[in-house]
Amino acid sequence: xxxKAKKMTLGGQSPSDKTLCEGYAGPEAARVPSRxxxxxxxxxxxxxxGPAHGDAPSVGYELLHSQVTRAxxxxxxRATHQSFALDYIAANLDAPTVVLDYPSRKELxxxxxxxxxxxxxxxxxxTFHRMKEMVGLIRKHAPNARVVLGxxxxxxxxxxxxxxxxxxxxxxxxxxxxxxxxxPPRALPHDHPLVVSTLRVLSIPVGRTGMIFAGLGCPHGxxxxxxxxxxxxxxxxxxxxxxxxxxxxxxxxxxxxxxSFTIIDEDFLVARDRAKRxxxxxxxxxxxxxIFAFATVKAxxxxxxxxxxxxxxxxxxxxxxxxxxxxxxxxxxxxxELIPDLRSHGIKVLTSMIVGFDYQTSDIVREELAGLLALKxxxxxxxxxxxxxxxxxxxxxxxxxxxxxxxxxxxxxxYRVCDGFTAMVRHPSLTSAEIEKLxxxxxxxxxxxxxxxxxxxxxxxxQGWKRYHDDDSAYLRAKAARWADEIRQxxxxxxxxxxxxxxPQATARLQAEIEATLGPASLARxxxxxxxxxxxxxxxxxxxxxxxxxxxLQPRSYRCSRWTLRPGKIGSLxxxxxxxxxxxxxxxxxxxxxxxxxxxxxxxxxxxxxTDAHVHLIVAEGTHATPRHLRILEKWxxxxxxxxxxxxxxxxxxxxxxxxNKSC
Numbered sequence: 001x002x003x004k005a006k007k008m009t010l011g012g013q014s015p016s017d018k019t020l021c022e023g024y025a026g027p028e029a030a031r032v033p034s035r036x037x038x039x040x041x042x043x044x045x046x047x048x049x050g051p052a053h054g055d056a057p058s059v060g061y062e063l064l065h066s067q068v069t070r071a072x073x074x075x076x077x078r079a080t081h082q083s084f085a086l087d088y089i090a091a092n093l094d095a096p097t098v099v100l101d102y103p104s105r106k107e108l109x110x111x112x113x114x115x116x117x118x119x120x121x122x123x124x125x126x127t128f129h130r131m132k133e134m135v136g137l138i139r140k141h142a143p144n145a146r147v148v149l150g151x152x153x154x155x156x157x158x159x160x161x162x163x164x165x166x167x168x169x170x171x172x173x174x175x176x177x178x179x180x181x182x183x184p185p186r187a188l189p190h191d192h193p194l195v196v197s198t199l200r201v202l203s204i205p206v207g208r209t210g211m212i213f214a215g216l217g218c219p220h221g222x223x224x225x226x227x228x229x230x231x232x233x234x235x236x237x238x239x240x241x242x243x244x245x246x247x248x249x250x251x252x253x254x255x256x257x258x259x260s261f262t263i264i265d266e267d268f269l270v271a272r273d274r275a276k277r278x279x280x281x282x283x284x285x286x287x288x289x290x291i292f293a294f295a296t297v298k299a300x301x302x303x304x305x306x307x308x309x310x311x312x313x314x315x316x317x318x319x320x321x322x323x324x325x326x327x328x329x330x331x332x333x334x335x336x337e338l339i340p341d342l343r344s345h346g347i348k349v350l351t352s353m354i355v356g357f358d359y360q361t362s363d364i365v366r367e368e369l370a371g372l373l374a375l376k377x378x379x380x381x382x383x384x385x386x387x388x389x390x391x392x393x394x395x396x397x398x399x400x401x402x403x404x405x406x407x408x409x410x411x412x413x414x415y416r417v418c419d420g421f422t423a424m425v426r427h428p429s430l431t432s433a434e435i436e437k438l439x440x441x442x443x444x445x446x447x448x449x450x451x452x453x454x455x456x457x458x459x460x461x462x463q464g465w466k467r468y469h470d471d472d473s474a475y476l477r478a479k480a481a482r483w484a485d486e487i488r489q490x491x492x493x494x495x496x497x498x499x500x501x502x503x504p505q506a507t508a509r510l511q512a513e514i515e516a517t518l519g520p521a522s523l524a525r526x527x528x529x530x531x532x533x534x535x536x537x538x539x540x541x542x543x544x545x546x547x548x549x550x551x552x553l554q555p556r557s558y559r560c561s562r563w564t565l566r567p568g569k570i571g572s573l574x575x576x577x578x579x580x581x582x583x584x585x586x587x588x589x590x591x592x593x594x595x596x597x598x599x600x601x602x603x604x605x606x607x608x609x610x611t612d613a614h615v616h617l618i619v620a621e622g623t624h625a626t627p628r629h630l631r632i633l634e635k636w637x638x639x640x641x642x643x644x645x646x647x648x649x650x651x652x653x654x655x656x657x658x659x660x661n662k663s664c
Contacts, residue, residue, distance in 0.1 A: 039097060039098060039114075039560065040093065040095050040097040040117065040120065040181070041098050041111055041112070041118070041120070042083075042122070043086070043099070043100040043101075043120070043122070043134070044083040044086065044100065044102055045102070045123055046105050046133070047102040047103070047104055048550050049130065055126065055130075056126045056416055056417050056418075056419035057421040058419045059124075059126050059419055062078060062079060064077050064379075067381055067420065068381045068453075071443035074202060075201075075453070075454055075455070077453070078199070078201070079197045079198065079199045080198075082211075083099070083122050084195055084213060085122065085213075086120070087193040090556070090558045091191045091193040092186060092191050093174075093177055093181065093558070095117075095183070097560075098556070098557050099556040099558070100555055101556075103553050105137065112137065112141040112145070113141055115145070116142060117146065118145060118146045118147075118180070118181075119145045119146070119147055119148070120148040120149075120177075121135065121147065121148070122150050123149065123150075123153040125153050125156070125388065125418035126417070126418050126419040128412065128416065132164060148180070149167070150168075150169035150173060154169065154170050155388060167180060171230075172216060172236060188238060189240060192213065194210065194248075194252060194578045196209065196211070196252075196256075197262075201454055201493060202496065202532060203535055203539045208258075209261060210249075210260070211264060212239070212245060212248050212249070212261055212262065212264065213239070213265075214264060214265040214268060215238055215266065215268070216231055216238060217230070217231030217235050217236050217266065218231070218267060219235045219267075220267065220327065221328075222319075222327050223393040224385060224387070224388070226388040227266055228266070229392070235267075235270065237274070239274075241273075241274055242273075242275065242277025242280070245263070246277075246281040249289070249312075250285075253287065254587065255618065255647075257287070260290040260292070261290065263291060263294070264294075265294060267294060267329070269293070269302070270299050272302070279310050282312045282475075283310055286475055286478065288312075288478040288479035288481070288482045290312070290315070291311070291314065292313075292315035292316070292348075294317045295316045295318060296329035296330070297318060297319075297332045297333065297335060297338060298330065300333070300342075301331075305344075305345035309468075310473075310476070314346060314348065315347065315348040315349075315378075316347060316348075316349055317351075317352070318335070318338075318339070318349060319351075321352065322357050322360065322368060324357070335375065339376075340375060343376060343378075343460050343463060344463055346461055346465065346479075347460070349378050350381065351372060351377040351380055352383065353368065353383075354383055355384050355385065355438050355439045356385035356386075356423060356425070356427060356430070356435045357385055358427070360430070365438050366438075366441075373445070373446060373450060376450060376456070377456075378460055380442075380443075380446045380450075382439050382442035382443055383439075384422065384423050384439055385425070386418060386420055386422070386424055387403065387425060397425050404425070404432065421439065422436065448503075450503075451502050451506055451507065452501050452502070454490075454493060455501065458486075458487055458490045458494065458510065461483040462487055462510070462517065465480045465483045465487065465518075467480075468480040469484070484518055488521065491511075491526070491529055492528040493532065494510065494514075496533055499533065570596040570599050571595055572593065573589075573591060574589045575600070576589075582614075583614030583616045583643075583645070584616070586604070586618070588617065588618070588619050588623050589623055591623070591624040591625070592630075592633070594628070594629055597625075597629045597632040597633045600633060601635075605637075605639065605640065608640045608643055613643075614643045616645045616646075617645070617647065618646075618647045619647070
């Protein structure tokens with residue numbers, strides 16, 4: 001392979017390459033009309049994945065466990081990282097679409113045999129080899145399907161990806177797919193799917209998080225950041241206004257009033273008008289929220305911690321990077337002042353630090369780590385400074401010939417280790433082995449010095465409660481009450497941390513402070529605490545033997561024929577459906593008559609027969625029905641009552657005759 005070919009294979013698009021926005025189409029590819037073209041299949045890479053299966057160290061199904069709390073053993077919080085973008089695209093097409101998250105090869109083949117017209121595969125550089133395997137399966141089992149490649153793996157150039165793709169989706173996916181399918185453009189904001197992630201601690205579900213897709217890209221342009229340069233340093237507001245964000249929050253709260261939220265936007269606070277309007281709406285509603293958002297020192301320096309809490313935000317991810325990294329986003333308040341201030345208000349902080357900057361030596365890395373840990377962040381991420389195609393750092397490394405020779409000679413080996421846990425660049429003073437050892441030392445020291453992150457989170461919430469439990473603001477008093485409830489629920493966890501955590505004495509002091517402040521734990525929680533060591537032992541067993549570490553497939557269908565009920569109006573009854581959730585959520589509003597009761601029941605039953613899913617009905621305020629029509633619906637639904645639940649928060653009392661929860 002010539003040097004020029006190697007550069008093309010490793011590199012991204014040139015600035016003039018139009019395919020970044022328009023997408024690559026192979027020489028024989030043609031636009032596929034949506035009418036009569038068959039369905040679309042969107043999928044992540046196949047399971048099993050992870051280091052035990054030949055992948056790079058941080059490749060897996062989870063962000064926290066793989067890249068943040070990886071050294072914290074049984075105390076590492078667990079949550080499967082779904083392919084959110086696939087559901088977002090699927091929800092905004094007209095064509096019937098199926099989404100698969102981490103299918104097995106057998107499950108993928110089963111879906112391919114249904115002859116989809118288009119198969120979209122989302123992948124990262126580190127899963128390039130997985131994508132190749134999947135494309136081989138697609139060509140074999142669905143030879144007539146057009147293959148679309150998407151995700152951050154498409155930073156590679158067209159020459160590298162062309163053998164595996166008919167189309168390459170770069171940038172914003174909804175517009176790309178709608179154009180590909182011959183569907184008319186759709187203005188922002190797009191329809192927002194409800195995607196819920198369940199957080200588990202010691203293998204026990206402890207909370208649900210609704211994902212909010214507020215923006216793409218980042219304007220700050222850090223030289224290593226794939227996100228910023230993939231979108232040409234643009235910030236695309238998927239939810240343009242605070243009203244748009246709040247409407248999504250309210251939809252989640254209808255499903256679970258205690259839902260927490262994560263806003264997917266590289267710097268949510270950079271759009272100050274949107275954040276200000278969201279704060280107004282949160283205050284008007286009065287329900288205390290728990291939102292985790294990505295932010296920069298620069299943006300956080302323009303807002304007070306109290307204003308953050310009034311916006312509903314009680315957790316932020318900050319790029320600490322390095323003391324001398326010099327990125328523009330770090331301008332503002334000194335982090336030595338900012339992070340303790342946030343913590344004192346009950347705001348959890350996740351900091352990310354980079355290992356391997358040119359100026360760093362072993363002593364400097366340890367000095368920066370000690371300074372960061374002195375600020376007591378709730379969580380810490382430590383990644384190696386790595387070159388990703390399309391970024392200025394990559395261009396500099398290639399120009400200077402600093403990529404490790406074995407990676408320059410074998411592009412696919414380079415792709416596989418693009419995960420933030422491999423030193424790929426020749427450093428002025430450190431070997432690759434030394435950089436990787438320093439990274440492991442950072443994770444280990446973070447856990448040893450500060451203890452489990454889940455315990456740190458409890459400590460931060462206690463600080464917030466102390467500050468706001470008697471505040472003049474009714475909203476902040478309600479927020480303090482929510483903190484108090486979450487702190488009390490953590491009693492079994494704290495008992496385990498006193499026994500097996502890295503700093504039992506600190507946990508004991510925290511527990512004593514909680515009891516002195518909030519009172520002793522209830523009898524029920526003390527009983528749960530007796531069982532908690534068994535949960536910890538079970539968690540250790542499953543991790544040690546790679547048992548139950550891979551998610552089950554939960555296929556999600558959009559506009560497919562097996563679901564005869566479609567979103568929209570049935571007579572005077574308005575129906576909204578969220579298939580991306582588990583269970584499928586059906587919201588009713590308006591008035592139900594005999595015909596709509598029959599059609600609603602038929603749609604629910606057809607869905608239950610075709611899948612192993614459950615259905616959750618939510619009846620909106622003011623929805624009208626007569627006893628006769630409710631009996632029709634009840635008669636049909638009762639056949640599958642163990643798979644149907646009903647929430648009637650403020651509907652007319654007559655709907656309570658349909659309350660199947662007590663029968664389930």
